[in-house]
Amino acid sequence: MSFFKLGSDDSSSSSSGSDSEESILSGDEGLIQDKKLAQAKSSKSKNKASMFLRSDAEDSDEDDSSDDDEEELSDSEDERAARGNKFLMGADSTDEDEEEEDKTVVLSAKDKRFAEMEAAIHNITNATRNNDWVLASTELDKVFRFIQRHQVTVVATTVAAAGHIPPRFLEILVSLEKDVNETILSEKSAKKKMAPGKAKALNSLKQTLKKKQKEFEGVLKTYNEDPQAYTTAYEVANAVPAPKKAAKKVAIDVDGDIEEQNEDFMTIGKGGKALNLTPEGVFKTLREIFEQRGRKNTDRAETIKILSKLLEVAETTYAKLRVLLALVPARLDYSQNLAHIPHESWVLGLNELDQLVTLLLDNPDYVVQETVGEYDDLVEREPQVVNGKKERVAVAGSLISLLESLDNEFTKTLQHTDAHEKGSDYIERLRQEAPLYTLVAKAQSLFEREAATDSTARAVIRRLEHVYAKPNVIIEHFESKVPASIQSKIVPRDTQRSAEGLIHDLCVYIYGSDNPVLRARAILFHIFNHASHGRYHQARDLLLMSHLQDTIQHADVTTQILYNRAIMQLGLAAFKMGYIVECQTILGDMFATQRQKELLAQSVQRYQQQLTPEQELIEKRRLLPFHMHLNVELLEAAYLTSCMLIEVPLLASVDTEEQRRKVTSKVFKRLLDLADRQAFMGPPENTRDHIIKASKALQAGEWEKARDLILSIKIWNLLENADDVKTILSQKIQEEGLRTYLFTYSTYYASLSLTQLSITFSLPIQIVNSIISKMIYIDELQASLDQIDGVIIFHKIELNEVQRLTQQLAEKTVNLLDQNEKSLDLKLGNNNQQQQSGGINNSTDRSTQEGGQKNERRGNNGGGNGRGTYRGRGRGRGGFNAGLGNTRTRVQA
């Protein structure tokens, strides 16, 4: 590590360096460091007060100790203990054996420390020469820390008092003081001011020096009197004990060897307690860990370390089970302050859980249950044969919750990884999904064997979650990774199945379970999967049969999000198959809200500012990882194109502005009006521009231009059957172009030749004929065909102003009457009901209102104004077109 960096950088670089090295084991510490870092930066100057700010000093101390990684962990332990000594002012030293160990380690480290000090001192001299007081200040701190440590260790040894303080230290103290005083003096006279940071550092340096001088007053005095004499005294003092130590060392070495051998099994716990890491001591250690768990100052990293060591030594299946059951949660618990546990740690957790599940699969005599009978957790247990029957060993634990939290952590990791980053972090992590999927499949098989219905259902749901939104190829890849030895009744291995079949089987299993939430989710997964693979009809029927659209506003938010996703996918499926009307109806609700991304859990709320941090946090937690996102732009393109195909002819067919206002889908209408207001429309840039421009062209009867614009939208290429979709779209544009043309220009013609229309719109005469027939039949167009001449004859009578107004007036009267009748019905009806059922009616009303309010924020989901369109299979099925049909009749009326 270079010490020639700027001081302000130094601590950050050192901490980040240690961070990267230690992040695997001590991310926790890393975080604290990070936090402290900011503090430390701002309060660099306060560092001189480090003596009093104990925690600060300790922290930076740890910084140091992590700097030289070769130092044993135990070493720093010693230091800590030793420092404690200092405060007790040598009341009693550490235990005898510890002291011995101390020496063995210290001796080797001593030289290094001295070298370090030398370097620091060298830096200080350099810094003072360059007037870099910031650096000097930090370096000086280091030196002080060293001297503190040194003093403590030396006091414990037999070195004479004269040999305690190295002369180099005193030397630098003196020279530094001189330098500082000089600089301050010169500063006062100098015209150019020092940089404020430097000045501050200088001042603090001065303060520190003063304080330290007081501390070392006595020694300094002797030194100042005769530096030479002090140096020699020091050397003598230090030289004398050297042979003694060497002699002692031999003896210790013997001990040390024994210790060395035992070291694998002898680890010192945080409190200095020895932990028993032998196969026999596994249970005892486990119990100790359990007792510690949840306490405030438990070192989680430490616990994990111990547990993983325990796992290495555990020999029996039972012991392994116990350790694994403690280790996996310990790993998962690790992340209380972090957004997610480190990925490497997660991978280890995955492997361990996998180990656990495999172990259980291989040893049917052991079972992990949430409720077990009492047993002594210090005793090794084995399956016993009682009355000719083998009794299984039950261990307390919940596999399914472990599996679920592991899965959740996976999502969290992905949530907090930037998918757009250059590095392949995201993909790297995503790659772990296949092993995770295998694990889920294994666990599911295990639960099936144990006949744990609830757990099986939950595992199956997790499995579905991993596959439902994936293309078939990936699902098959996942499946191929699942070892063939895994048995499952839900998805028997022996039969060949497609990805679709797999999802079907899994969903069908859930349909049979009795958890309504899981059932709803499974149906939505199924719908999503059907829809995303273009099986629109199946998806639609499933949705309508499930009646989910009626109850979804009462479901939990995750299910609602899933519902939104499924609906969007359904809309897209409809679009892909050319069911334009359906597509518009389905997607309409979502795009009326303007909050698509939020409703699909792909970004957090942007429009409502009054979000509290907690809410925002909750929302963020719900966000889907990037690879699950739906392409909102594609959805929007599909929606707007559908709108164009439907609304443009509709707009052309109505005469008055008032009718116009009623008809259109608001989003599309707004865009269109916006485009109208623009004085000049540049070439289209984004998808939206393309569609709006195409709509304009369509309105003007230029269907070819409209078609070209629509087909040039790039995003269609994301659809797997882009070419088919394009063919469908261009045909629809031709047809709707014809309709728009007829609506717009029929008033200017008495008759039109069918052949000419067919040429203009390059449609076969057959189709032209049938389109016009339909329009006439449903009274859209007041015209009739002349079969003999092959022309269409228009009968439209233009109303004059008076007639039009009278008509309007009459319509309003009719509306008024309708309203009256309705309110009368309501009144009479209410009377009746109240007679029958008292106030029940009111209360239910209120509850639905509340439901509505609750869902206002998020639950708008696909409900909204079009909720009626989906209700019930009977009505709903008709309902896909119903919404639009209604508007049409209204237009004519």
Add this chain to the structure above:
Amino acid sequence: MAEYDLTQKLIPHLDRHLAIPLLNHLTDVAIFPADQLAKAQYDLVKGTNMVDYVESLHEQSGSGESRDFAKLREEATARYQELQEKAQPVMKVIEDPDAVAKLRSGVDKDKNLDLLKSEYNIDIDQINALYHFGQYQYTLGAYAPAANFLYHFLIFSPSLDLNISAHWGKLSSNILTGEWDAALTEIKDLRDAIDNPHGTSMAKPLAQLQARTWLLHWSLFVFFNLGEGQGCQGLLDMFLSPAYLNTIQTSCPHLLRYLVAAAVISRRAPKPAGTRGNRDHVKELTKIVQMEEYQYSDPITGFLKDLFADFDLNQAQQRLTVAESVVRSDFFLSGFADEFVENARWLISEVFCRIHRRIDIGQLSKTLNLSNEEGEKWIVNLIRDSRMGVEAKIDLKENMLHITRPHATPTATLIETTRGLAFRSQAIQFAMQSTGGGGERAERGERGERGGRGGGRGGRPRAGASAREEVAA
């Protein structure tokens, strides 16, 4: 034609005995190989106790399987006698006029049971013996007595599940003996039982769906034998009710054929009072057919779609010829083939006339699959029928048809819009005055009257809609 035959789809939802006539029909139509049919027939009746019939079929099918029919016959007779004996005591009571009179006076089932127990010493087991005997007779092919026994059983039995089973048995017996009116009441009873499944085994949605599917299939026998008026209308009413429409869409879309056929056939049939207009049916059905096209379509539904969704008249015409042969070979529809074709032509020409102003008679005749002369006759008939709502004249010189559609003048539309406003307001006033017990009823009655005047619709005529309807009518 075989590809459009629905027998294979229908049979799984039918009782064994009900399927027999279907298969017999197939042998008449001869669209499947005869030996396969004989085999199928044999397989079908194998499970019944109609030993004689099974034996004859066994010979016909010539399957190698040998069975001892004498023994079977003996067993059947023995069982028959055993069951008869068990049912005897109850039968005695029923035949006793005094007892019948007594029982009839008591309305309550429980009381009747008590009465039976105290006076005639008949307990529930003996009553159930009635059911078993009835059922056995049914398996023997003695449908009339079976219906009789089950009828009596239904009077006494308190068990819900057995009652439903007895209802099914009686419906089937009635169908097989051709008592259509009795069968129709049976269907109504079953419909009630299925729609209100309190405590029975049908309370589960799946069981309900299953029961509805059965009922839909079984009722085909009844409705198509009740004639085009009552039958088709009844079929449309039942099949188009939301619950059953859902059932059709979910589990048996092939029934759409019968729905469409019934709608077409009953197009011109005199409508029983109080039913909705036919156009609604056709429109509604067109939508449903389009929606279910992905899982079921045949020439009959295709015809509807061509005509009312695509307005492709030529295509519709071609479809009609295929549909005609399908209808002729269909078990249920074969009796209605002529009506179907006739009405289908009506539909086509109606659409034709609505859309066109001048029509080449030759071409129209061709479209209707008639010769020129026949076509002319047909058109004259068409014009004569006031339902066309258009004024049409034949121009023989040019050999064409002139159609003048009265176009609504603004004044006419205005009058149409405001029609009945005063009356409706008055009705509201009346209703307001008499708020209280009888208020609503008074209002209802009045509204119905007003509705009658407004445009022949039960509900509230919407502005414009009624005007359009008149044009269409």
